Amino acid sequence: MPIVAAVLALLPWVAPSQALSVNILLYGLFATGFNLLFGYTGLLSFGHAAFFGAGAYGAGIALAHYGVGWFGAIFIGVGVAGMLALLIGAVSIRSRGIYFSMVTLALAQLVYYAAFQATDWTGGENGLRGLTVSVLSLGPISLNFLDPTTKYYVLFAFVMFALWLLSRMLNAPFGAAMEAVRENESRARACGFDVRLIKLIAFVVSGLVCGLAGSLNALHLSIVPIDTLYYQTSGLAVMMALLGGAGTFLGPFIGAAIFLLIEDIFSLWTPHWQLFVGIIFMLAVLFMPRGVWGTLAGWYRERRA
Amino acid sequence: MILSVDCLVKEYGGFVALADVTAEFPRGQMTAIIGPNGAGKSTFFSLLSGAIAPSAGRIIFEGANITGLPQFRFARQGIARSYQITNLFPRLTAHENVRLACQALSASARGDLWHDRSYHYGLAETADACLEQVGLLPRRLIEVSRLAHGEQRALEIAVALAGSPRLLLLDEPTAGMSPEETKQMMDLIARLATERTVLLVEHKMKLVMGLADRILVLHHGRLLASGTPDEIRADTQVRRVYLGEGRSGRG
Numbered sequence A: 001m002p003i004v005a006a007v008l009a010l011l012p013w014v015a016p017s018q019a020l021s022v023n024i025l026l027y028g029l030f031a032t033g034f035n036l037l038f039g040y041t042g043l044l045s046f047g048h049a050a051f052f053g054a055g056a057y058g059a060g061i062a063l064a065h066y067g068v069g070w071f072g073a074i075f076i077g078v079g080v081a082g083m084l085a086l087l088i089g090a091v092s093i094r095s096r097g098i099y100f101s102m103v104t105l106a107l108a109q110l111v112y113y114a115a116f117q118a119t120d121w122t123g124g125e126n127g128l129r130g131l132t133v134s135v136l137s138l139g140p141i142s143l144n145f146l147d148p149t150t151k152y153y154v155l156f157a158f159v160m161f162a163l164w165l166l167s168r169m170l171n172a173p174f175g176a177a178m179e180a181v182r183e184n185e186s187r188a189r190a191c192g193f194d195v196r197l198i199k200l201i202a203f204v205v206s207g208l209v210c211g212l213a214g215s216l217n218a219l220h221l222s223i224v225p226i227d228t229l230y231y232q233t234s235g236l237a238v239m240m241a242l243l244g245g246a247g248t249f250l251g252p253f254i255g256a257a258i259f260l261l262i263e264d265i266f267s268l269w270t271p272h273w274q275l276f277v278g279i280i281f282m283l284a285v286l287f288m289p290r291g292v293w294g295t296l297a298g299w300y301r302e303r304r305a
Numbered sequence B: 001m002i003l004s005v006d007c008l009v010k011e012y013g014g015f016v017a018l019a020d021v022t023a024e025f026p027r028g029q030m031t032a033i034i035g036p037n038g039a040g041k042s043t044f045f046s047l048l049s050g051a052i053a054p055s056a057g058r059i060i061f062e063g064a065n066i067t068g069l070p071q072f073r074f075a076r077q078g079i080a081r082s083y084q085i086t087n088l089f090p091r092l093t094a095h096e097n098v099r100l101a102c103q104a105l106s107a108s109a110r111g112d113l114w115h116d117r118s119y120h121y122g123l124a125e126t127a128d129a130c131l132e133q134v135g136l137l138p139r140r141l142i143e144v145s146r147l148a149h150g151e152q153r154a155l156e157i158a159v160a161l162a163g164s165p166r167l168l169l170l171d172e173p174t175a176g177m178s179p180e181e182t183k184q185m186m187d188l189i190a191r192l193a194t195e196r197t198v199l200l201v202e203h204k205m206k207l208v209m210g211l212a213d214r215i216l217v218l219h220h221g222r223l224l225a226s227g228t229p230d231e232i233r234a235d236t237q238v239r240r241v242y243l244g245e246g247r248s249g250r251g
């Protein structure tokens, strides 16, 4: 947690562009939410775009249609994502392994089509517009959200708060229970853990975190593209977490940074940049199955031992 | 009676793994369950630990009907089992394995989302006490996958002891052990049995004869006989189906 805080606090000073550092911050949080379920609980969801999108649309609709303030809009986004996670989680944790992944994918696609059709609310395929926030005011404080540095550190504060809560949870006995489920579900059950409940709580917390990432992203972009809910967005979380190191705290941010950097660099050269991302991802998974950060941390631990 | 089962049946498709078993288990006694391969012994334990639900019949534990409850309720009620095939958290240490089992049975710790794990130091102490009982305390920080087979078998017992269960189900605890390890394990079981009710599945017939208060014999899912070791030894039916072929079983 202190490493993550330091890295993210310094990010704007080392990243090639401001836009990139915000993306690393927010997609890193999104991948962290996903990682909570995949890396720590052992559940591979292919549908986390739904929670990222629910957060984005929840906050966006509150801002654009109901004139809710920015702070309230974030809460609404997170809340909507949490409720959706409760629903999708309750259905999907009934199945296991690849079936779980497929159920999450199918339900997330359902959410995508619903948003696609509900044009009055979501703007359909044009995306949701009209949610520009330029000044953040909360009580006596008011900040210029158009200033890139201010913007970054406001978002940073939210991300840090979420990460702090998460690290509490992971270091608490509940975090140990999640690991127990990941390591050996049948033994966890025999020990007396209510495995279903643990999975559901992990699922909902994961959805809340992704919802926060989505809400913040909506504020950041001033628009919610329909792609936010598309299955490719779910794939992003999977790739970023695996690339950086599933089951580690910093991994998803490292993964997000690598992924977005590659995208930035290669998309300047060629429209087929996804091909290169794919190749690098494949090589990384083959040669560093524990991800970049997971491998580094593993080396360090072995050297010390 | 701490436990009684009433007309317990388990079918898989059309195959009857356990047929109509009725039995009572007095508190404080050690009952051994013997029978040839595939007799239904492990199936019986899976039913008693709530891992699978019976096709028919009832399980009464300490006067309460617990049939059909989820598995974690069985554990929280005070029934613990060890597995015939080692079933632990392989990438965690011996200490973490037992501590998790303690946590699962502690109402204040198991769902704690807030405090650091070290806040519940009582769990770590209980876990170490369990490890000590089975002689694994010096190995507490070793990852399970690096423990020797015999040590893993002992850890199975330590994990089962975590919540001070009132009913302990041990499924072939000596499976794959050397004669020396087997002797140590049987000594340990004898010690454990002085403080709680133990059900022991064991196919090395000789071992249980000197240890168990009572013996149940399963054969093709049916309860063939039950009685004291002497009665079982004298039972002609048992001699025919089990003792005759027992020597040639797995080692």
Ligand SMILES: Nc1ncnc2c1ncn2[C@@H]1O[C@H](COP(=O)(O)OP(=O)(O)OP(=O)(O)O)[C@@H](O)[C@H]1O
Pocket (backbone or CB within 6 Å): B012, B015, B016, B017, B035, B036, B037, B038, B039, B040, B041, B042, B043, B044, B084, B203
């Ligand atoms: N999930 C299952 N599906 C189908 N058949 C099963 C299942 N589990 C067990 N069986 C069958 O039920 C029968 C009893 O199995 P069980 O494991 O209870 O025997 P056991 O007495 O423990 O044998 P062993 O001494 O080899 O451990 C076996 O014939 C087995 O093949």
Ligand SMILES: [Mg+2]
Pocket (backbone or CB within 6 Å): B041, B042, B043, B084
């Ligand atoms: Mg068996």
